[in-house]
Amino acid sequence: MSDIYLDNNATTACDPKVVEAMLPYFLEQFGNPSSIHSFGSGVGRAVSKARKQVQELLGAEHDSEIIFTSCGTESDNTAILSALKCFPNRKEIITTTVEHPAILALCAQLEKEGYTIHRLKVDGKGRLDLEEYRKVLTPEVAIVSVMWANNETGTLFPVEEMAEMAHAVGVQFHTDAVQAVGKVPIDLKSTKIDMLSVSGHKLHAPKGIGVLYLRRGVRFRPLLRGGHQERGRRAGTENAASVVGLGKACELALEHIEFENVQVKALRDRLEQGILSQVPHCFVTGDPVNRLPNTANIAFEYIEGEAILMLLNKKGIAASSGSACTSGSLEPSHVMRAMDIPYTAAHGTIRFSLSRYNTQAEIDRVIEAVPPIVAQLRKLSPYWGEDGPVAAPEKAFAPVYA
Amino acid sequence: MWEYSEKVKEHFYQPRNVGVLEGANGVGDVGSISCGDALRLSIKVNPDSEIIENASFQTFGCGSAIASSSALTEIIKGMTVEDALKVTNQDIADYLDGLPPEKMHCSVMGREALQAAVANYRGVEWKDDHEEGALVCKCFAVDAVMIEETIRVNGLRSVQDVTNYTKAGGGCCACHEGIEEILVKVLAEQGIAFDPEAAAKAAEPEPLPIAASAKAAKAPLTLVQRIRRIEAVIESIRPNLRMDGGDAELVDVDGNTVYVKMTGACSGCSMAAMTIGGSQQRLMEDLGEFIKVIPADKMPAAREPRTAAAAGAYGGFGARRIPPTF
Numbered sequence: 001m002s003d004i005y006l007d008n009n010a011t012t013a014c015d016p017k018v019v020e021a022m023l024p025y026f027l028e029q030f031g032n033p034s035s036i037h038s039f040g041s042g043v044g045r046a047v048s049k050a051r052k053q054v055q056e057l058l059g060a061e062h063d064s065e066i067i068f069t070s071c072g073t074e075s076d077n078t079a080i081l082s083a084l085k086c087f088p089n090r091k092e093i094i095t096t097t098v099e100h101p102a103i104l105a106l107c108a109q110l111e112k113e114g115y116t117i118h119r120l121k122v123d124g125k126g127r128l129d130l131e132e133y134r135k136v137l138t139p140e141v142a143i144v145s146v147m148w149a150n151n152e153t154g155t156l157f158p159v160e161e162m163a164e165m166a167h168a169v170g171v172q173f174h175t176d177a178v179q180a181v182g183k184v185p186i187d188l189k190s191t192k193i194d195m196l197s198v199s200g201h202k203l204h205a206p207k208g209i210g211v212l213y214l215r216r217g218v219r220f221r222p223l224l225r226g227g228h229q230e231r232g233r234r235a236g237t238e239n240a241a242s243v244v245g246l247g248k249a250c251e252l253a254l255e256h257i258e259f260e261n262v263q264v265k266a267l268r269d270r271l272e273q274g275i276l277s278q279v280p281h282c283f284v285t286g287d288p289v290n291r292l293p294n295t296a297n298i299a300f301e302y303i304e305g306e307a308i309l310m311l312l313n314k315k316g317i318a319a320s321s322g323s324a325c326t327s328g329s330l331e332p333s334h335v336m337r338a339m340d341i342p343y344t345a346a347h348g349t350i351r352f353s354l355s356r357y358n359t360q361a362e363i364d365r366v367i368e369a370v371p372p373i374v375a376q377l378r379k380l381s382p383y384w385g386e387d388g389p390v391a392a393p394e395k396a397f398a399p400v401y402a
Numbered sequence: 403m404w405e406y407s408e409k410v411k412e413h414f415y416q417p418r419n420v421g422v423l424e425g426a427n428g429v430g431d432v433g434s435i436s437c438g439d440a441l442r443l444s445i446k447v448n449p450d451s452e453i454i455e456n457a458s459f460q461t462f463g464c465g466s467a468i469a470s471s472s473a474l475t476e477i478i479k480g481m482t483v484e485d486a487l488k489v490t491n492q493d494i495a496d497y498l499d500g501l502p503p504e505k506m507h508c509s510v511m512g513r514e515a516l517q518a519a520v521a522n523y524r525g526v527e528w529k530d531d532h533e534e535g536a537l538v539c540k541c542f543a544v545d546a547v548m549i550e551e552t553i554r555v556n557g558l559r560s561v562q563d564v565t566n567y568t569k570a571g572g573g574c575c576a577c578h579e580g581i582e583e584i585l586v587k588v589l590a591e592q593g594i595a596f597d598p599e600a601a602a603k604a605a606e607p608e609p610l611p612i613a614a615s616a617k618a619a620k621a622p623l624t625l626v627q628r629i630r631r632i633e634a635v636i637e638s639i640r641p642n643l644r645m646d647g648g649d650a651e652l653v654d655v656d657g658n659t660v661y662v663k664m665t666g667a668c669s670g671c672s673m674a675a676m677t678i679g680g681s682q683q684r685l686m687e688d689l690g691e692f693i694k695v696i697p698a699d700k701m702p703a704a705r706e707p708r709t710a711a712a713a714g715a716y717g718g719f720g721a722r723r724i725p726p727t728f
Contacts, residue, residue, distance in 0.1 A: 304438055306464035310414060324438040325464035325505075332438060347438040347462075380420055380468060382431070382442040382460035399433040399440045 003316040004362045008202075009151050009179060009295060009353035010320055014245070015204040021248040022206070025241035033238050034229065043240045050247025054211055057250035058196065059187030067212045067230045068243050072178040072199030073102040075212035076145070078223040078234070079174040079195040080106060083143035084115075085221035086172075090142035096120040096128060096157070097338040099147050100176055104334070120146075125287040126155040126339050130162070137165060143172045148180035148196075152322055152335040152351055153286025154295030156184070160191045167192040172218065178202050178210075182253035183260055183292050194218045200242065204355070205249035209242035256356050264354050265293035267363050271352060272296045274367030279374050281389060285341060285349060294354040297322075299336075299345040300374050302383040302393065308350055311373040317366055322349040344383060344393065406465060407499035413469035418476050423458040430518025430528070433511055437534070439463030441471050443515035445478070447523050452482045459515075466498075466505040473497045474512040483520055489513065492647045503543035507534060538580045541573025546584060553588045559600045561585070565680075569642065572680060628689070632660055635685050643677065650681070653698040660685060663698035 005013070025046065031039030033047050048063075055063045069075045080093065080103070095107055097119045107117045118136040120128050128146075137144070144166045149156050159175045166173040174195040180186065181196075182203035188196065195218065200209035214220055214233065226235030253260075272284060281301040300308060305321025312319055322333030324347060331337065336346035352366070378384040382397040390396040406414075423444035433440030439462065446456040457479050459471040473494050478486040491509035495501045501509060521528030535547030552558065552567045561581045565572040571581050586596040623631065636652045643649055648666040655661070662681065682695040 302462065304463050304467070307414070307468060310411075310465045314415065323464065325467075331436070343435045343438070344462075347435075380417065380460060381462050382440065383462060394435075397431060397440065397442060399431040399435070399442075 001316065001365075003318065004358070004366060005318050006352040006354060006358065006366065007318045007320050008355040009154075009351065011201045011207065012204045012355055013357065014206055015249060015252055017252060018205055018245045018248045022241045022245040025244055029240075033240055034227070043238075046244050046247075047238055047240060050243045050250075053247035053250045054198070057181065057186070057254045058198070058211075058213055059189055060213055061189040062216055064231065065188075065214055065216055067214055067234050068238060068246075069210040069212050069234055070208055070239070071210040072100075072176065072197050072202075073210075074223070075197035075199075075210050076100070076102040076174075076176050077106055078212055079197065080110075080143055080145055081223055082195075082219075082221045083172045083174070084110070086219040087142045090140055092116045092118065092136075092138075092141045094118045094120065094133070094136055094141055094144040094146075094171075096122065096146055098122055098126065098150055098152075098335045099145070100151055100178070103145055103147070103176055122338050124339050124341075126150060126153050126285070126335070127287055127290075128157055130158070130165075133162060134165065137169055137171065139169055139171070141166075141169075141171045143174055145174040145176065148175045148177035148186075149184070149292050150286065150335060151179050152333055152349075153297045153339075154179070154292035154353075155286040156180070156290050156292065159193065163192040163194070179292060179295075182250070182257070183294055185257055188213060188215070200246040200249065203249050203253050205246040206242050209239055209246045211246070259356055261293045264356055264358070267358055267360060268294055268296050268352075268354050270360070271354075271363045271366060272298070274363070275370050278367070278371045282374070283345075285336065285339065296352045296354075298350055298352070299341060300348040300350065301345045302381045302389055303348045303374065303377040305348050305350055307377050308348065308373060311376065312350075312369065315369045315373075317369060319353075320351050322351070323347040404466070404502050404505065406469075406502070409497075409499040410466055410469040410501065413472040413498065414465040417459075417468055417472040419456075419458040419472065419479075421458055421460065423456060426456075426458075428519040428523030430515045430520075430522055432514045432518050433463070434534075435462070439467040439508065439511060441467065441511055441515045443471070443474065443512075443519045445519045445523065447483055452484065454478050454481055454483060454486055463508070464505075466501055466508045467511065469498055470494055470501070470508040470512045471515075474516060478516065483523070486516060487520060489516065490647060503540050504537055506543050510534075538584070539568075539570035539573065539577045542569040544568050544570035546580075549581065549584050550588050553585060559585070559589070559594075559597070566684075567642075569680070623689075629655055631689060632685060632693075635688050636662060636681065639677075639681050639684065648677075650677070651698075654701065658692055659694045659696055661696050661698045661701045 029042050031043045033040055033044040051063045051066045054066045093115055095103055111117045120133055146157050146159055146162055148159050163173040172194045175193055176197045178199035181198045194215045196213040198211035201207040222233050224235045229235055229238055282298055285297045285299050305323030306325040309321050322336045324332050332346035336349055383389055383393040426444035426446050428445040430443045442460045444458050445454050448455050457475040459475055461468050461471040477489055477497055491513040494509040494512045518528045535545040537545050549568055549570055556567055558564055561571055561578050564570055564581050571578050589596050633652050651663045653661040653663050678695050685693040
């Protein structure tokens with residue numbers, strides 16, 4: 001029995017068709033796309049084709065709005081730092097408490113350098129309060145950066161509406177859409193989104209390739225200066241093979257977008273229901289009615305996530321967790337804390353993220369494997385009695401240091 | 403995922419001594435639910451012999467927390483209470499063939515649970531003096547709280563100071579930005595601005611008794627003075643090594659080569675090379691000449707039977723001594 005991969009929000013397998021499309025660009029078509037000779041021109045055409053494939057998936061108006069970068073993090077950093085350079089007198093940034101570290105760590109650094117960061121809070125289901133957003137959205141703000149979909153819970157944010165609001169006060173709007181692209185339909189030309197980040201390896205393209213969508217006419221300052229590549233907006237010789245791979249991956253994602261939202265979603269729901277109906281004291285985190293079709297984040301109370309992952313791994317099942325131990329930090333996931341999930345549950349959150357390659361047989365194996373694993377760990381837990389949590393768990397076990 | 407030893411995995415997959423212990427007469431609860439690991443250790447002590455006849459645990463935590471708990475119960479069963487209290491967190495880690503640096507705190511938690519359980523058995527109150535911060539230096543497993551305290555207590559000013567006192571930042575150097583941030587914060591409390599250009603203060607936690615005079619006197623040292631100086635520097639780094647359960651001893655001096663014997667936890671430790679490098683740096687700073695520190699087990703066979711004093715008596719290095727270059 002082969003292993004089951006349910007960690008597609010972390011990274012995905014390259015689609016074999018993607019790899020096939022890339023291969024000629026290592027050995028035969030190795031030229032520099034900027035070169036005049038025949039070695040280069042074929043590569044140049046392949047990069048142009050890929051740009052159009054990305055444009056189509058994103059629903060961008062022009063292919064020149066697609067800038068290839070090295071990853072989602074680079075796209076995020078480029079977007080925010082560009083806005084700060086374009087509007088040197090604006091010293092405020094709006095983001096959320098649940099962004100990816102690519103945004104949060106950058107903002108924390110900018111805060112030290114004197115910028116004011118407005119981090120929008122979320123409620124218990126991970127939803128934003130647009131009134132809070134409206135209050136801080138002033139012309140003092142250089143840029144708003146809000147993720148399209150949360151990587152841990154899959155919860156979707158109303159970025160199209162938020163972009164309209166930012167546009168109305170003349171503030172640039174960026175969205176980190178690395179989890180959303182390829183999973184939910186996107187049509188940028190009908191929105192007011194100015195910039196959007198894509199990461200190739202989240203949609204079956206290779207690692208090391210990303211995209212920054214930059215709406216035509218939006219003021220921009222490059223992060224990397226040098227050659228004229230990407231029309232001077234991102235210098236550095238094109239990662240041609242990966243660009244071609246990402247183009248193919250975008251074409252395939254567009255073909256499968258309905259499959260993702262019907263079949264993959266059905267498998268996700270089956271997995272979730274299968275676990276919830278068998279395991280007591282567990283719940284879905286985030287907003288179950290408004291989230292990515294492939295993501296299920298379940299909190300198993302009174303046990304710890306890394307221990308669950310190790311036992312799942314032993315059964316050949318790959319997932320991930322929001323526990324402190326899996327990150328090497330002292331706190332559980334900032335997303336779980338932002339939603340005010342109690343520590344006894346936050347450390348026990350497990351994210352199952354599916355892809356179009358998962359099968360029903362796999363999902364049924366996971367549904368069978370999870371309940372005994374949870375029961376086994378609860379037997380070890382000081383918060384768990386014979387067959388339920390001990391009475392008043394937080395009082396029954398109150399260790400010495402907090 | 404962490405690189406766990408086979409022993410850790412085995413104790414996690416098949417933990418020993420799990421659950422509530424019938425007839426337990428000592429229980430220790432430690433850990434922190436916010437950090438994601440907490441442990442209850444129960445022991446059954448024979449009041450006449452003071453022998454721990456049985457032990458069991460209940461743990462909320464990750465793989466290494468569960469494995470450390472399991473290992474702890476196996477180690478202490480059959481020990482007297484007195485002997486059990488001598489078990490260090492390093493003993494627990496060693497029993498498991500080592501833990502990743504980020505996970506050493508799991509073994510610390512085990513040791514604290516033991517202290518708490520024994521205190522409970524003896525009917526005394528156990529107070530935890532342990533405070534843990536975010537891990538800053540991954541090479542030497544030094545956390546933010548320890549760095550902050552050390553800066554405060556010793557009036558440190560530079561990253562180099564912090565490395566000299568805690569070892570943090572002495573390995574791959576990737577945490578230097580983090581150490582600077584802590585310096586900025588702690589120095590600001592004292593109304594001092596952090597100056598990245600500031601020179602490191604004298605490297606010794608306790609100034610060497612001869613340091614002052616040595617710096618004044620630039621005249622070449624006599625043989626005996628020189629060996630004493632080398633010995634004093636080695637002495638000054640020993641407290642730090644002992645904190646980690648290791649030790650070092652000066653074995654021989656041959657010209658500008660100093661042979662040091664690493665013992666205890668230092669022997670065979672993957673960080674021994676860095677400790678050696680650190681003491682070499684300190685010797686060079688103090689003596690003002692080039693010094694090479696070599697582990698005694700790499701000493702040429704012909705030198706081995708000789709002691710440092712004998713080497714001096716032979717006068718082997720006197721003639722070849724490199725003059726101090728300040």
